[in-house]
Amino acid sequence: MGKVRLICVTFSQLFRQIYRTHDEPLDVGIVTTRSNMISLPPPSSPAASPSASSLAMETQLKIWNIFCDSTAEPILRKARLAHVHENVGIIVTIDDDVFLLSRDTSDSEGSSLNVIKVPELCGVRVKEFIMETKYMCIVTKAGDLYSWSRYRIGGGPKDRPRLKLGSLHRRRVSMAVVSPGAKIGLALTDDGQVHQWGCGKKDPFLIEKDPQRERITSLACIDLICLALTKTGEIYYWKIENPLGKPEKMESDLTPFKKITTSKSVIIGLTVQKTAHLLDISADTPVWSPVLIFGVGDIASHFTEEFCLFEVADKIRLGKMFGTNGWMCSFPSSTGVDEIFAKTFQKSHRSIKPRIEMVGPRESGHSLCEDIARLWDANDADVIFSVECKDIGAHRVILKCRSTHFAKMLENEWKEKKESRIVIPDTKYCVFEALLYFIYHAKLNLPSDQYENIFDLMKLADCYCELSLRQECEAILIQNINAENAFFLFQNASQASADELEDQAFKFIVDNRSTLLDNISSSADLENMLGAQALSKMVMGLLRRYR
Structure with a gap:
């Protein structure tokens, strides 16, 4: 960051310098001693294991012959983007590694991948x-x-x-x-x-x-x-x-x-x-x-x-x-x-991205969906979650049918704990409630201006492999980027691997730099607001965009 301060006294000057140059021709869970409570570690972060997106992609890519070889499975499990042209495929992983897969069809004996x-x-x-x-x-x-x-x-x-x-x-x-x-x-x-x-x-x-x-x-x-x-x-x-x-x-x-x-x-x-x-x-x-x-x-x-x-x-x-x-x-x-x-043709007409898949019943009749939604207000919950020392109830059968993550957890860690309150650490009550509400209703119940809660819900949805909810949260945040939340979203988007959100927040800041930076007198103030990592990323983005 010292180099950035050598370039300009204020961040606004950095913007002006770049534009003037190029406008020319061009954790561990809560520990408790209560016998009727268990402590659940927070779900693994996307960086530690394949995210909901990559899990959806692995199944999605099996319709392409080049990806059906067992040699490709370790890469498919981490895929976030792919493209196919006959006997050639290319994959981008969640770690942003790129692999080319090919098979030489001229080999009469059949070739390996x-x-x-x-x-x-x-x-x-x-x-x-x-x-x-x-x-x-x-x-x-x-x-x-x-x-x-x-x-x-x-x-x-x-x-x-x-x-x-x-x-x-x-x-x-x-x-x-x-x-x-x-x-x-x-x-x-x-x-x-x-x-x-x-x-x-x-x-x-x-x-x-x-x-x-x-x-x-x-x-x-x-x-x-x-x-x-x-x-x-x-x-x-x-x-x-x-x-x-x-x-x-x-x-x-x-x-x-x-x-x-x-x-x-x-x-x-x-x-x-x-x-x-x-x-x-x-x-x-x-x-x-x-x-x-x-x-x-x-x-x-x-x-x-x-x-x-x-x-x-x-x-x-x-x-x-x-x-x-x-x-x-x-x-x-x-x-x-x-x-x-x-x-x-075995040719993809555009690059392949994760497809939204609703877990559980789809298009199975409005009455069934309405019946499931009505269970949200019922008083016969058979599993209790404790979030921020407050209880919220749910139905095991609904969670198992509608969520692959809950199905796995209820089958393993929580199977013998039917009378327990399950502690959910490091999560806000309103955010976890919104996650359960989405599982019951297939819609979001947070106002669009609650951007911090929606952002936290997006991260939680990614950890719980709720791809459709994660994508809906990101879409809402992108649609509602404004002067109040742009810096927050740019600073934190990488925590949820929300590349599109980060790009759009960056674009909003650049396009509205004259008003957003009025109250920022120095690069140190902006660093205090964004943090050194996000500020460095913003500067590099500007230099890359206008190099």
Whole structure:
């Protein structure tokens, strides 16, 4: 921290210095002697054992052939992010280690699974992979973009992941896409600018911006044309043959678009009126032609396959294969999107993250859910928890059915203690009550402005493997970041491995620095508020963002 104080007298000056430079062109449980009480150690922290997210991922990834080998199981148990392309898979663990798994299908005798660690990508907090047969892009949560060519070489990569710079230097990448064969690549930065590389140009270059254009939110590209979707639903395009890459607005009578995606040779658009369209690029000016599927709520595709998935009413999904031998089939609503792509191509259409799984009954009728909720107010509890010297009752059968953590604990430590009060240490009563309330009602009962209690509940939910509750808490905190709680959330997010919350709190502080730092006269004051570790992380985040 001494180095930080040498850079500037106050933290506000550090902000100004960075922005001026880069705005140029660019525990053990409670011990008690009471015979009718037992003491329960606090649940293991996520750092000590796989979290709820990774436990959910292990089952989730078994639909992919590359992850079914027993060699992969130790890595799967700690997975937080994954991507698959046929006989290659890549996994990011909760420790932020990255492993490439591959199998050489050219071996007629059948090959074993090759697993290698990728040191260049360890610790960079990967957010998304974009993979095709011989090339991948990696977007990190810090906004860096890596490229990796020729990674599918037996047991190890021939090339190494490299940070892409060029026009991306000092900019934060929010998303990236590549065309089939990786001839063209596009990156969208958080300032709404588009950058392109490929076709002989190795380093990214900036695509010219129309001063009248709204902010771009999404990109798509195939070998001949690139598209950009704005936040108002307008489409801009530019052809690859144009060396300057100057976008033109696509004139159309259609209602605004809300999504664009690509198959191997077709760009598909979805409008706010739930109509889907294919882009015809055979003429000089591209035009949209309708897809005869109505009431389309969402679309998904893979850029290396001539296929698109259309979600219609009641979550029924229609798969359409393009081309002369095209076909269409339907998938039941119980079949997930990842499962469809796994069964059809063994290619994930986007990186795989933990899926929310409600423990116990789902969609089994409102009356049953209401009956379970009514038990919350009943006076026939058969297990009593003592939290902050106050009792709270619950039902063993409900806890065992609705929570894997409670099921395990009731089966083991608490099995012979049916008359005991179970002490829950180091936890606030209102937070533990909110956890039990969620198990009974599948909803949160804490006001959104109680950010400290919601944060504590998020940590408790992670320890108790309540993934859906943990994600709901993090989503509520992100939605309600404000001047009062931004520093608290940034300082403490890492305790719950809440990377997205930390990123959003950091972004809020940076975007509102002029008002948030008015009452902070020196870096020492800010260090007292955040602590040395969080302040150091904030400074490094600023330097990384505007380097």
